[in-house]
Amino acid sequence: MSEGRVFERVQDLVQNLDSIHTVLLLVCLWMTWQVLLYLYRLTLHPLAKFPGPKLAAASYWYEYYYDVSKEGRFIWKIMKLHEQYGPVVRINPNELHFNDPDFYEEIYHGKKHKTDRDKWFNLDHIGQGLAFTIDHDLHARRRNALSPYFSMQSIRALEPRITDVVAIMLDRIQEAYQDGRTINLYHLFTAFAMDIVSEYALGKDLSMHFMTHPDFGKQWAELTVAIRINNFGRHFKGIMAVLVSVPEFIMVKLNPRIGGFIDFHNILRKKVQQVLDEQGSEKSKDEPTTLFRELIKSDLPAEEKTLRRLTDEASMVLGAGGETTAQALVRTFYHLLENPHVVNRLRAELTAAMPEPNKIPSLATLQNLPYLNAVVDEGVRIAFPVPARSPRVFHDHTLHYDKWTIQPGTAVSMSPWMVMMSDKIFPDPFKFDPERWLGNKELRKYQVAFSKGRRACLGINLAYAEMLFAIALIIRNFELELFETTWEDVEIVHDFFVALPRFDRNGVRVKVKKELS
Template sequence: MNPGVVKLQDLQKEIYGQVAEVIDQHERGIKPEDDSHATIFHSLLDSGLPDEEKALKRLGMDGFSLIRAGTESVSSTMSILTYHVLSNPHILRKLRKELETVFPDPAVLPSCAELETLPYLTGVVQEGLRLSYGAGHRLQRIAPNDVLQYKGWAIPPGTSTGMTNFHVHNNPEIFPDPKTFNPERWIENPRLDKYLLSFSKGTRNCVGLNLAYEEFYMSTAGIFRRLAMELFETDDSDVEYQYDNYTPKARLDSKGVRVFVK
């Protein structure tokens, strides 16, 4: 009924096929050539997990979740982050200057732990997350047994409640001048992360949060320390949230964020 679903099914089959190949090699005692060729699935198969957790059906679903949950969201945030950094030469200069302190040789990428100590890089990453929002629509939550108190309202148990990240991330009382990409706001007030909802909060927050942050730190550092770029036929309308496709989308005819690598 929906031809687009076929592409999703093809992706699922491809992932299951790759996982099946890893399982087959593991059962035959074939190891990856070196650590750089090892995957999450090699680690899971070598772990002490029960056999049912290592079955193709389970690992295939894990692989599908990794791709579906960890691809579009990360790439969207990196695109928006890249646009704003390249749109603001003073931010680009300041970011590169800070990166040089722990990244003097462009060929040798520092560890994520080293990069996480850089306050301006952290501000750039947090602003990228703030303006990419994560999920675009209201994420529903239900407290089955408790009365929730919100300001003057008592919300009865079993009531579905929700809020949208967009309204929080653009609240000028929390983030003054919210449409401006301003990494300094995170340096001046590190506890702003209390209001960053890109990964949701509480027991239902994103299980890939730490992996995603490592991707953001390593990718942002590598891209802006190693490459000289300029925007190509890209403006605010290519990154502004106009449509909710679960993840926020810009105008429908946008070609995305495009750059020249010089």
Template sequence: MSVLSIADNLRGLPPYGTDLSAFLLIAVTCLFIAWCFKRSRSAVDQRLPPGSYGLLPFIGETFPFLLDGPKYTRTRIEKYGPVFRSHLLLEPIVVVSGAQHVNTILATDDVIQLSFRSTKLLFGDSGFYSMNGEPHRMLNRSLRSAFTPTVMASLIQPMQNIVRERLHGWTKLGLIQGCEASKDIAITAANQLILGLDFKGAEFEKLKSCFSDYSDAFFSFPYDIPGFAFRRKVLINPSLDGFSILHTLLSTNSNLDQSDDSLTTRQVQDIALEMLYASQETLASSFCTLLMQLAENPRVLNDLRAELATNDIGPNDILDYKTLKSLPFLNDVMKEMLRYAPPIGGGLRKAVKDVEIAGYVIPAGWRILFSIEGTHKLCKYNGDVETFDPYRWKKLRVEDPHHSSRFDFIPFGAGNRTCVGQDYAKDLIKVFLLEISRCIDWQMVNGMPDIASCPIPLPRDGLPLSVKPFDMKKFKEIHESSNLASEA
């Protein structure tokens, strides 16, 4: 191409100054929009709690939150205080800890329950935890009628049978994986006692596998993107559809009242699926914490056994509701476990109006995460809150007999969203705690393990345990002889 032809082509282009003017106009417009956004954001930020949105767009502080939730909460409380802002799971959010502030969030009508997208996709739109307002209140009343003291009293002996059968299997094996063994107990109890089913063998293993996949998908990125856990575990695996699983399960349950039209079949299935998942994961976490902490604190385990011996509970005595209620130290150990390592780290809410809290404002539409773990660590209990110490509760009863823990001890939530099945969970935990105290001795093969905090606190190494039978009869005889000697 000649120089003249190039010059001819250039003559057909707009003048250079026109292009520059257009570029400058676009640049100035973009800068003005950015300035307006920053100014409006600054105006909002002046009313928001202190905090940080993180360095990564959209992602924010999601990674440190998912990798170690308790550490994330603790370090930011130390830096910003009990109410701070952040950016988690693609959304701006305010994290709230402390009894007074949690009370503010849970007591106001300006905040509603909010579920993760994965929760709705996995458990259905009609699930209990996806509801708000009057539908939730009606369903809450219906579900609570299934967990009355009379019903719970009738479940103690079946709980005992399930736990003892599994513990006997542990001693025969000698070496077990504590996490899987704990899940076995939790899901067996849920199937038999909540759904009235009794799956064994291959059916039981298939059900466990399905719920393991649900757990993996629960906190994954909930979109149909190749390579992501949610797609691998749910969208390409039809056996994980909640309707398909529970249609099969509930169709075999002769106790299901087909004439009751207060709940649709789909609602029953969604609710049952939620209860199965919640009971398996959270109770397994609680069992693992007890196994770890009692192995690490032999004095506590010895005092538990002493309480059983003092109350004349032998190695094979049948348990009942009254017995469980008559063991204060057993209850203190359970309570300390729930304080020290709550299986659920917090609850998600959404502000439907601007909410004032601690002198700040949470704008309408923002997400709110109330931290159970953070609240427990902020409250003024006796002793070091970072230490597993069941003895703190007796001291607290003596020093402050009128102490109310409505919002400073909230392992099952608080307010009108308190966990419906908390009595079932507490009774099963106490039965498990009592039976491991009098039936087995165990040691952690690898010592105290690291804990994966998301979505449920569980040992990263699976908690390998060396297990052998414990002679409660001999312990009881030695304890009684010791008491007689001390009285002489």
């Protein structure tokens, strides 16, 4: 071997060693940084003095294990941590979780102090909708533009559209009775809620019209599997940002289950584009008021009215307005059918108020029926369609709880599920007991399924109206029975921001025993 050849081999070896050394050095530096970071979080961090597991205080991997590996089980782990450590627990490096129903409003009322949504907890991949707006002031601007259209006055104006969908739903249930078919209540109520909210948001022509589909809202219901990615997306925002920018056909190849969700989002984008295109036309002048027509005409700046931003908002409005109401109705009906004495009392009240079962009463009439409203309140409480905590970060307000002082900049949270399942507030909390709401106005303080304060769910009035109509008209007109359905079909075992039962269950199915009209 020539002298030059030997020199080249030696030079290559040195270069390779340099590369290996560089990689090893970077790995060592990263590991050293991680160790120092963990030590800081355990000893010098402002939250170091708060109780909780050391692994949770040191790293977000503790939460990842229950959130992602265990598929949305962290909320139940948090409950066990409270049993071990008390009402205040440090559940990750920068967040304190509370379990005291009387402290809920201190965190979430938010009228006196500015609060941001916690950046780490936010689901950035979902988009720029109101529910996932981090900044306090931007959230206020977006909410102010939407809130007039979810007031009780606006819902009363929407009443004829709601009752139109109610009438279609009753016809479809009657058809199932005549044909001897079972009804999947999740599919039925998904269609019901989605048709109402999509017509109000986009207009009758652009409504989803799920109620006319042979399987109701099964198409949408099957898309809920896509929300299983939410918890992963929270922990790996960078990866999700890359995935969102990947061409759609590649995404479908990587994860076929997400194809339906992409299709839905594209359909929604086209519908929003159509609303934008119709602005100022003769057609738009003749059409009834819709949420997005008014939003486009609002004084929001132009960057808030882009196709992408409005599509994200539409996705939020339809997703939240359809999914949560559907889940609440499904679980309410399960508990009703498991408790015949409740149905009998409810039907007696409805018969007195609705002597003609086929005549749909006004919303005002239904709102004045005490037992019906108690059933709705109890259904919402026990269904908890959104059990997830929603951490807040106070700008300049110091919180005080018992002996603890919580400085501004700390993420603080409380899970609504823990409030509504507190045996101190709701004795025997897993029992479906509408009577607990009768004559007990104090309980309203603890009805936090829709959260509280400035970031509370905008759709609470619409959701209650839909539930009042659906429960009243179905119970008054039909006698239902559960079909091959057990507690496991409704028990919530996963929290992906939206609550889900076991993946291998068939849902709540019913048969119509008798038509009462």
